[in-house]
Amino acid sequence: MKATPTARQRDRAATEERIVAAVGVVLARNGFGALGINAIAREAGVDKVLIYRYFGGLPELLQRWGSSGQFWPSVQELLGDDDEAVRALPLPQRYALFFDRFIDALRARPLTVEILAAEVVERNELTAILETEREQWGVQAEALFGGADFERMPQLRGITLLLVAGVQYLLVRSRKIRIFGGIDLQSDAGWAALKASVAAMALPMLDAMPAAAGNAR
Amino acid sequence: MKATPTARQRDRAATEERIVAAVGVVLARNGFGALGINAIAREAGVDKVLIYRYFGGLPELLQRWGSSGQFWPSVQELLGDDDEAVRALPLPQRYALFFDRFIDALRARPLTVEILAAEVVERNELTAILETEREQWGVQAEALFGGADFERMPQLRGITLLLVAGVQYLLVRSRKIRIFGGIDLQSDAGWAALKASVAAMALPMLDAMPAAAGNAR
DNA sequence: CATTCTAGTCACCGCACGGTGATATGCAAG
DNA sequence: CTTGCATATCACCGTGCGGTGACTAGAATG
Structure with missing residues (x-):
């Protein structure tokens, strides 16, 4: 009876995607100042520890996010x-x-x-x-x-x-x-x-x- | 024996001046992001509670500081x-x-x-x-x-x-x-x-x- | 000397942050 | 079925922040 609160779906690829996407959402909504581990994890509906595990930390996550779109016009x-x-x-x-x-x-x-x-x-x-x-x-x-x-x-x-x-x-x-x-x-x-x-x-x-x-x- | 660590000089005007001056120092040295109650008090060598007592809070202090110099060229x-x-x-x-x-x-x-x-x-x-x-x-x-x-x-x-x-x-x-x-x-x-x-x-x-x-x- | 302000000090609160260790749980290979 | 591993969760730590209440000590007043 201790836990099992539905226990998410165990899909690493999908979870990573959600985290990366959350970066853009937080950035757009709250600006750069509020762009931290906690805020991103909260937005993604994911424990923040996963950010450390999957990406290493905030810097690496931001790099990953950055390489996922074209931010400057060609x-x-x-x-x-x-x-x-x-x-x-x-x-x-x-x-x-x-x-x-x-x-x-x-x-x-x-x-x-x-x-x-x-x-x-x-x-x-x-x-x-x-x-x-x-x-x-x-x-x-x-x-x-x-x-x-x-x-x-x-x-x-x-x-x-x-x-x-x-x-x-x-x-x-x-x-x-x-x-x-x-x-x-x-x-x-x-x-x-x-x-x-x-x-x-x-x-x-x-x-x-x-x-x-x-x-x- | 409890205290009396030289017990500062009890000069409100001078203390206010030190606090106001500290705003500019912190701003110049550490930028706007680091401009907070604690940093200013630390820089002025003063207990932060005095900022609240003398000015009311950070906003009022900043206003006071702002009105103490010409920031835009005439x-x-x-x-x-x-x-x-x-x-x-x-x-x-x-x-x-x-x-x-x-x-x-x-x-x-x-x-x-x-x-x-x-x-x-x-x-x-x-x-x-x-x-x-x-x-x-x-x-x-x-x-x-x-x-x-x-x-x-x-x-x-x-x-x-x-x-x-x-x-x-x-x-x-x-x-x-x-x-x-x-x-x-x-x-x-x-x-x-x-x-x-x-x-x-x-x-x-x-x-x-x-x-x-x-x-x- | 005793009283009363007031300038200055100290200790503490709640909060949000970044970060980490131990733990529970689903999936798949043996 | 059992074992092992990757995935997800929980609980906790230290730190620095803004903010407040209670205290100490000098200076003026009677």
């Missing part, structure tokens, strides 16, 4: 299906399109934004995931423009970096606040306005910068 | 002493100068950057400080350009917002990482490159945007 995703068409676009339009798709891709990944926020506070297994994914991405994304443009316009890299950083910051902030600098960060309209601003600025800047550039390849 | 600081000269500058140069000084002002305030990072995670008494200071600032800073320019160029607000956000993001990230997108965020040279990029981009953009603008007032 360059292919930014290109879309019309691969060739995008590559043929004049530089300013290509530049604007890049930000368009970059914003959309990140807005569609709330968990990525959550990790992005966690990166601010500390460096851990989760943030390492994004770092590695982003590293390759940076190289490929630059190739999308044809690095030649970057060579010709040394100032372009700084501006692009600031804009990319700005997008990430606004995304992270949009989790907690709605209006920032007069723009609604939680609405499509707000982000559309930002996209339009980038487009409007890309044209004169890219035309003027290297004496005469405009088109690419 | 518009006057961005203008500098040569007030009139700056106002007379052509728009692109004024725009670039604004970012120059904005970056310098924030880089000189590590505690502000720390609060900026805390804003990402949660909203509390600390972040409220920055919010209110920043609110007034936003209005005044826009006046610095003459709001007319913003009216004439609707896209300008979005770009400016993205750049300001980008600066804040890079500052926050620079606490933990050194290189970001190929730029050294912990060196003056890195930031100088970013400033140069803004300047290089401001000229063609602001010239072209409203058909014909260029100079102001």
Whole structure:
């Protein structure tokens, strides 16, 4: 009479899956700050000791979870299906399109934004995931423009970096606040306005910068 | 023989001061995550019960600390002493100068950057400080350009917002990482490159945007 | 000297956390 | 059927946290 409270089904693979899934749930619901052994085990409906047994500990579990999804958009995703068409676009339009798709891709990944926020506070297994994914991405994304443009316009890299950083910051902030600098960060309209601003600025800047550039390849 | 371990000096004003000062020390050394009653009391060399007695609790203490310094640069600081000269500058140069000084002002305030990072995670008494200071600032800073320019160029607000956000993001990230997108965020040279990029981009953009603008007032 | 505030000290509570050892239980091979 | 192993459970530990009640000691007042 001591125990036997239904005694779970003894299926290790399934249990592991539940634990890994619980990571995402807790992260999405309670944020990174509440992401601990106890919370995950509770969410999965599983004894926390199993996390230690199956994964070794929280770090390993987070790695496992991280390798179970794509958290950073691939360059292919930014290109879309019309691969060739995008590559043929004049530089300013290509530049604007890049930000368009970059914003959309990140807005569609709330968990990525959550990790992005966690990166601010500390460096851990989760943030390492994004770092590695982003590293390759940076190289490929630059190739999308044809690095030649970057060579010709040394100032372009700084501006692009600031804009990319700005997008990430606004995304992270949009989790907690709605209006920032007069723009609604939680609405499509707000982000559309930002996209339009980038487009409007890309044209004169890219035309003027290297004496005469405009088109690419 | 029970006690009398020198029995501190019974000076409430001085003790309060030590406690308030300890907030800044702990925040600077261990970051926002470690900013608690125990840590502050320990740092101040004071029993934590005094924090409750003198201030009521952590929130009130943080408010008190927050009102004891200027955490956001005033518009006057961005203008500098040569007030009139700056106002007379052509728009692109004024725009670039604004970012120059904005970056310098924030880089000189590590505690502000720390609060900026805390804003990402949660909203509390600390972040409220920055919010209110920043609110007034936003209005005044826009006046610095003459709001007319913003009216004439609707896209300008979005770009400016993205750049300001980008600066804040890079500052926050620079606490933990050194290189970001190929730029050294912990060196003056890195930031100088970013400033140069803004300047290089401001000229063609602001010239072209409203058909014909260029100079102001 | 006795009284009364008040600044400062000490000891303790409940809680949630990360982590671990011993134990019960289902499944499958011998 | 028995044995052995992997799976799941329970009970417990130490630690640091925010928070509180009861105490001690100096300083001013009569």
